[in-house]
Amino acid sequence: NAGVMQNPRHLVRRRGQEARLRCSPMKGHSHVYWYRQLPEEGLKFMVYLQKENIIDESGMPKERFSAEFPKEGPSILRIQQVVRGDSAAYFCASSPPWGEHRYPVTGELFFGEGSRLTVL
Amino acid sequence: SQKIEQNSEALNIQEGKTATLTCNYTNYSPAYLQWYRQDPGRGPVFLLLIRENEKEKRKERLKVTFDTTLKQSLFHITASQPADSATYLCALDNNAGNMLTFGGGTRLMVKP
Numbered sequence: 001n002a003g004v005m006q007n008p009r010h011l012v013r014r015r016g017q018e019a020r021l022r023c024s025p026m027k028g029h030s031h032v033y034w035y036r037q038l039p040e041e042g043l044k045f046m047v048y049l050q051k052e053n054i055i056d057e058s059g060m061p062k063e064r065f066s067a068e069f070p071k072e073g074p075s076i077l078r079i080q081q082v083v084r085g086d087s088a089a090y091f092c093a094s095s096p097p098w099g100e101h102r103y104p105v106t107g108e109l110f111f112g113e114g115s116r117l118t119v120l
Numbered sequence: 121s122q123k124i125e126q127n128s129e130a131l132n133i134q135e136g137k138t139a140t141l142t143c144n145y146t147n148y149s150p151a152y153l154q155w156y157r158q159d160p161g162r163g164p165v166f167l168l169l170i171r172e173n174e175k176e177k178r179k180e181r182l183k184v185t186f187d188t189t190l191k192q193s194l195f196h197i198t199a200s201q202p203a204d205s206a207t208y209l210c211a212l213d214n215n216a217g218n219m220l221t222f223g224g225g226t227r228l229m230v231k232p
Contacts, residue, residue, distance in 0.1 A: 004163075033219070033220075035222075041224060042209065042222045042223055042224035042225050043164070043209065043222040044222075045219055045220070045221060045222075048219055056219055091163050091164070093163075107152075107154075107169055108154060108166035108169060109164075109166065109220060110166070111163035111164045111165070112163050113161075113162055113163045114161075114162075114163050
């Protein structure tokens with residue numbers, strides 16, 4: 001059973017370009033979370049999605065950032081007109097539907113290896 | 121405001137000793153608390169979960185305590201090994217139980 005897959009692992013963009021980060025959750029998982037980690041800092045929650053729905057986007061910057069999790073295909077985190085301050089590691093995590101688990105109901109998150117964005 | 125505080129200074133210990141990491145929180149009423157391990161350049165990996173009505177949880181060389189009165193969790197690694205060197209993150213659920221908020225992490229260095 002493949003884990004959470006993120007790509008690209010590394011992405012370099014110039015200021016003003018767009019960055020698209022993709023995340024395929026673990027098989028059977030219907031909840032996706034995006035977190036951002038700045039150098040030497042902890043993980044900051046950005047957005048929580050279920051298929052075709054944004055459940056909580058309280059951590060997303062109001063402008064330039066958007067996320068989706070379509071019915072088919074991976075979840076996408078999109079950053080438009082990137083600035084240097086967007087340079088960070090972006091982690092995706094998934095969890096199974098509530099009630100279908102061999103883990104606690106509101107339990108662990110399974111993280112991908114992250115996408116490291118560098119803005120020049 | 122809500123805060124989750126972990127010691128930002130690295131913890132250096134000798135192999136074989138017990139490592140104890142602290143997680144303090146304010147203005148949260150978590151139903152559970154989790155600990156994750158993160159290696160450089162990698163994603164966090166789940167270690168242990170403890171519920172609000174549990175005082176202690178163990179898994180192999182790991183032990184977690186949860187004191188909701190003190191608003192504190194302690195994470196212990198007994199008989200530590202150099203391979204235990206990593207950053208350890210604590211995380212709390214939000215009141216809706218559908219999102220985790222992470223502390224800043226503590227880096228542990230176990231010297232042979």
